[in-house]
Amino acid sequence: MPNNRTTLIAGNWKMNNDREAAKALAAELVEALPEVPAGVEVLVCPPTIDLCCVAHKLEGSAIALGAQNCYWEASGAYTGETSVPMLKSAGCTYCIIGHSERRDYFHESDEDQNKKAKALVAGGIVPVFCCGEPLEVREAGTYVEHVVAQVKAGLEGLELASADQLVVAYEPIWAIGTGMTATADDAQEVCHAVREALVELFGAEMADGIRVLYGGSAKPGNIAELVAKPDVDGALVGGASLKAADFSEMVVKAAE
Numbered sequence: 001m002p003n004n005r006t007t008l009i010a011g012n013w014k015m016n017n018d019r020e021a022a023k024a025l026a027a028e029l030v031e032a033l034p035e036v037p038a039g040v041e042v043l044v045c046p047p048t049i050d051l052c053c054v055a056h057k058l059e060g061s062a063i064a065l066g067a068q069n070c071y072w073e074a075s076g077a078y079t080g081e082t083s084v085p086m087l088k089s090a091g092c093t094y095c096i097i098g099h100s101e102r103r104d105y106f107h108e109s110d111e112d113q114n115k116k117a118k119a120l121v122a123g124g125i126v127p128v129f130c131c132g133e134p135l136e137v138r139e140a141g142t143y144v145e146h147v148v149a150q151v152k153a154g155l156e157g158l159e160l161a162s163a164d165q166l167v168v169a170y171e172p173i174w175a176i177g178t179g180m181t182a183t184a185d186d187a188q189e190v191c192h193a194v195r196e197a198l199v200e201l202f203g204a205e206m207a208d209g210i211r212v213l214y215g216g217s218a219k220p221g222n223i224a225e226l227v228a229k230p231d232v233d234g235a236l237v238g239g240a241s242l243k244a245a246d247f248s249e250m251v252v253k254a255a256e
């Protein structure tokens, strides 16, 4: 049965581009996507330092702005951190949390993600909550349990007034930046399990409206078959989001 979830194509620029390159990429995207196709929403997540200049370039466009990380306290002595109200005032409507790179390199826990998710929803920003298994868990065959446990730990106790207040992104770590995309069936299997976990957390009606994305070597050549799967509602794109031509092609293909 077709669902009424809007496909989300989100670019995670990670730690790439200086200020001028970030502005140029944003301007190229606005030019390439003067209108976003019906049924698709487009989001870019530049590095924190470039949020304001990219926001300026995106003004008046249909492309949304998101951050790559946040802290859960609103203000205070937290050197180097960025709060939810600060992101909001910079123009962000989304914020990625729990990316495997933050979990691995910066030792962020499920509990950290839970605090971030709650602070974001309370502050009116949509968390893009990432989950995904490393290669050894995939090979051991316990990846569904692994991802479901991350989802439950990261999102338990979160209070949602509507389904558009949360996005989940399934990103198998072995597929990130490796060129090894999960097959569309692999993506569907885990995205479906994620949705079942969301049913347990938030109830069936809410879970039916929450977008679940796939991420990991998503590109123009595989986006159509990924989003054709019933539980894959878009993609969180790394490398291919740094090229305006590739990213805009993905947006168009996701709409077809």
Ligand SMILES: O=C(CO)COP(=O)(O)O
Residues within 6 Å of the ligand: 012, 099, 171, 175, 176, 177, 178, 179, 215, 216, 217, 218, 236, 237, 238, 239, 240
């Ligand atoms: O980590 C990712 C997006 O958050 C995926 O990165 P790639 O698309 O470069 O594999």
